[in-house]
Amino acid sequence: MQHDKVLILDFGSQYTQLIARRVRELNIYCEIHPYNKIPAQINSYKAVVLSGSPQSVRGDDALHPDLSKIRTKKPLLAVCYGAQYLAHFSGGNVAPSNTREYGRANLSFIDNQDLFFKGVSKGSQVWMSHSDTIKTLPTNGVLLASTHDVENAAYKIEGESTYAIQFHPEVYHSTDGKQILENFLVSIAGLKQDWTPDSFVEETVANLKSQLTNDKVVLGLSGGVDSTVAAILLNKAIGKNLYCIFVNNGLLRKDEFNSVLKQYEGMGLNVKGVDASDRFLNALAGIDDPEKKRKAIGRVFIEVFDDEAQLIKDVKWLAQGTIYPDVIESVSATGGPSATIKSHHNVGGLPDFMKLKVVEPLKALFKDEVRRVGASMGIDAQLLGRHPFPGPGLAIRILGDITAEKVRILQEVDAIFINGLREWDLYDKVWQAGAMLLPVNSVGVMGDERTYEKCVALRAVESTDGMTADWVNLPYEFLQKTSNAIINKVKGVNRVVYDISSKPPATIEWE
Ligand code: XMP
Numbered sequence: 001m002q003h004d005k006v007l008i009l010d011f012g013s014q015y016t017q018l019i020a021r022r023v024r025e026l027n028i029y030c031e032i033h034p035y036n037k038i039p040a041q042i043n044s045y046k047a048v049v050l051s052g053s054p055q056s057v058r059g060d061d062a063l064h065p066d067l068s069k070i071r072t073k074k075p076l077l078a079v080c081y082g083a084q085y086l087a088h089f090s091g092g093n094v095a096p097s098n099t100r101e102y103g104r105a106n107l108s109f110i111d112n113q114d115l116f117f118k119g120v121s122k123g124s125q126v127w128m129s130h131s132d133t134i135k136t137l138p139t140n141g142v143l144l145a146s147t148h149d150v151e152n153a154a155y156k157i158e159g160e161s162t163y164a165i166q167f168h169p170e171v172y173h174s175t176d177g178k179q180i181l182e183n184f185l186v187s188i189a190g191l192k193q194d195w196t197p198d199s200f201v202e203e204t205v206a207n208l209k210s211q212l213t214n215d216k217v218v219l220g221l222s223g224g225v226d227s228t229v230a231a232i233l234l235n236k237a238i239g240k241n242l243y244c245i246f247v248n249n250g251l252l253r254k255d256e257f258n259s260v261l262k263q264y265e266g267m268g269l270n271v272k273g274v275d276a277s278d279r280f281l282n283a284l285a286g287i288d289d290p291e292k293k294r295k296a297i298g299r300v301f302i303e304v305f306d307d308e309a310q311l312i313k314d315v316k317w318l319a320q321g322t323i324y325p326d327v328i329e330s331v332s333a334t335g336g337p338s339a340t341i342k343s344h345h346n347v348g349g350l351p352d353f354m355k356l357k358v359v360e361p362l363k364a365l366f367k368d369e370v371r372r373v374g375a376s377m378g379i380d381a382q383l384l385g386r387h388p389f390p391g392p393g394l395a396i397r398i399l400g401d402i403t404a405e406k407v408r409i410l411q412e413v414d415a416i417f418i419n420g421l422r423e424w425d426l427y428d429k430v431w432q433a434g435a436m437l438l439p440v441n442s443v444g445v446m447g448d449e450r451t452y453e454k455c456v457a458l459r460a461v462e463s464t465d466g467m468t469a470d471w472v473n474l475p476y477e478f479l480q481k482t483s484n485a486i487i488n489k490v491k492g493v494n495r496v497v498y499d500i501s502s503k504p505p506a507t508i509e510w511e
Contacts, residue, residue: 003199004191006030007045009038011053011063011081012331018170019049019079021366026182027193029364034331035065047075047189050082052168056132057081057088058095063331075161075189077181083164084132087152091139094132097149101128101166104173105147107154114144115187116156116163120176126153126167127174134166161188197369197376201233204361208237211359212317218309218353219319221246221271222391223260225384226321226362229374231269233361234319236377240270243315245308247301250277250404251393253418254411263383276304281404288401290511297392302351309353318356322363323370387432388466396511400439405492410437412490413456420482421460430472433460436499436510444494453494456486461508469503 006023010016010032023030033039035050048070055063065085070076078086088094107124110117126147134152137143145154147167154165163184169177185191217234221227221244234242246264248257261273283296309315362370374384390396394414398406413435421427436457444451458479463469483496499506 003029003195004046005044006047006049006185006191007039007042008032008049008051009035009065009082010051010328010331011035011055011065013052013054013079013081015168015170016051017325017328017366019051021368022170022178022181023049023185024195024366024369025178026185027195028185028191029195032328034329035063037329038066038069042069045074046191047077047185050076050078050085052080052082052129055081057084058132064089071162072160075184076163077184078162078164079170080130080166080168083155083166084130084134086157086162086164087134087136087138087141089138092134092141093136095135097131097133099149101130101133101149103128105149105153105167107145108148109143109146111142111144114156116144116154116180116183118183118187119179120183125173125175126169126177127171128167130166163188197372200365200369200373201236201377204233205237208234208359208361212238212241214241215316216241216243216312216314217317217319217359218243218245218312218315218356220244220305221264221269222321223252223256223386224321224389225367225374225386226323226370228264228379228383229370229377230319230321230361231264231271232267232374232377232379234359235267235269242270242319243312244269244271245305246271246273247304247308248273248275248277249280249297249301249393250275250407251280251297251395251402253389253394254415263380267379272308274304274308276300279304281402281407284395284402286401288399290396293395293402293511294392297395301391306351306353309356315353316357317359318353319359319361322360324362324364324366327363385428387427387430387434389434390509396509397434398437399510406437409454409490409492410435410456413437413486413493416485416489417458417482420478420485424475424478426460426474426478429462430460431463431469432466432508433458433472435459442495446494451494454492455495455497456493457497457499457510458482459499459508459510461503463503463508466508469508471498471500471502474498 008019008030016032020030020032084094105126105128110122137152137155140158141155142158143155147153150166156163168174169180219231231244246261264271280300283300287293371384394407394410395402398410417435438455440455441452442455460472460474461469462472479498486493486496
């Protein structure tokens with residue numbers, strides 16, 4: 001890859017990935033590495049950013065990067081902890097702040113003669129989040145901006161392309177944060193803004209072609225965005241040598257297996273649909289523990305996939321839709337760097353397909369970039385905008401044991417809910433939605449008859465990553481119409497409730 005690159009050194013801040021996403025939004029390629037694992041090919045990076053951290057530079061457990069190959073050698077932007085680090089260990093002074101410096105602040109003094117603040121005016125809102133403050137600038141430090149509570153909010157080092165800011169330009173609430181990052185990366189560090197979805201597709205396809213030559217590759221499609229985009233990229237590179245397998249575990253949404261399979265075929269993919277519903281349902285019979293359900297489904301999926309993969313002669317590679325957040329090595333918030341790298345076990349004792357070489361064409365991309373790459377290759381917007389759906393599917397939305405009849409009931413309920421969201425133009429305002437079938441019968445009355453039937457719970461949440469979520473304030477009229485439609489049309493259900501729990505303390509799925 002011939003792009004200018006930025007190295008982001010992570011000190012464990014909750015915002016580090018946001019820095020990377022902002023940089024990528026500027027069409028500049030960047031990578032996140034732990035502060036203590038600076039890549040050997042440091043010369044291939046054109047600029048470096050130091051992230052924030054929950055640690056204090058004054059503490060015994062302060063994190064010490066080795067900046068000898070960076071400082072004065074390439075443009076450096078130090079954010080929050082980074083800014084304090086440069087001050088504290090280079091002749092300045094950092095102390096606990098008297099006032100809590102958290103939240104919005106305004107730049108009260110700006111030297112906007114400096115390129116760093118080009119286009120940023122006095123009063124611009126920035127986001128602070130720190131408990132230490134820089135009392136004295138480091139040797140050769142030149143003040144660039146202050147806020148009401150923070151005198152040394154931004155500085156540079158005379159004679160270097162080194163800049164430091166106490167605030168977080170990466171968060172949405174720093175109004176000109178993106179402009180400041182662009183000023184530093186483009187105007188000061190001279191990086192080219194050439195990392196675009198089109199360039200990604202062109203280069204990735206070329207790389208896949210030379211990496212895979214005439215080899216056969218197998219890929220499991222799930223109906224989700226990542227596996228679909230990975231498949232389309234590979235299809236562009238190797239065409240019919242890509243063997244896609246789409247397994248129906250019998251726990252998908254109503255009609256989803258057939259409609260998505262058709263969509264895949266329409267995209268020109270070499271795809272085989274495998275209906276293994278019975279195999280999954282048999283394996284799940286009598287299991288009501290959520291974790292046991294997950295394990296059973298995982299095991300059967302591996303068996304089915306392995307059976308299918310073995311039918312492909314001489315297959316050499318397994319393709320996966322792994323994305324960048326899955327492979328970033330993280331620095332734990334409590335100090336000691338903890339590696340959470342996804343491992344691929346190319347060892348014996350595993351299903352045959354797992355012994356294949358692994359190709360992961362999306363592993364440099366964030367989720368929003370996967371969508372943009374998908375759109376640039378012409379993948380249907382509706383498919384790219386689909387809500388997340390759990391791998392174990394409806395199994396973890398049916399509380400208690402699973403039967404074919406319960407799956408049928410939930411599929412009907414779910415379809416009415418999801419189609420309703422689309423009709424009311426609410427689907428894209430919701431991050432994830434679905435229905436839960438509860439192990440509860442309650443009394444109702446239909447016509448003159450007493451009923452004693454199932455209760456379903458509807459769940460719709462807003463979120464950015466599924467880690468935290470809040471329930472969506474859906475219009476009462478929509479809920480009323482949906483509830484009526486469900487009770488009138490789905491035999492076996494006589495009560496509908498709406499879940500108004502946030503995560504935490506609840507989770508999105510009920511199991
Ligand atoms: P929870 O229920 O933990 O869900 O708040 C967070 C997100 O993860 C999805 N989820 C799963 N996805 N296998 C998956 O592939 C699972 O076992 C699983 N459990 C939860 C859930 O749908 C939500 O998007």
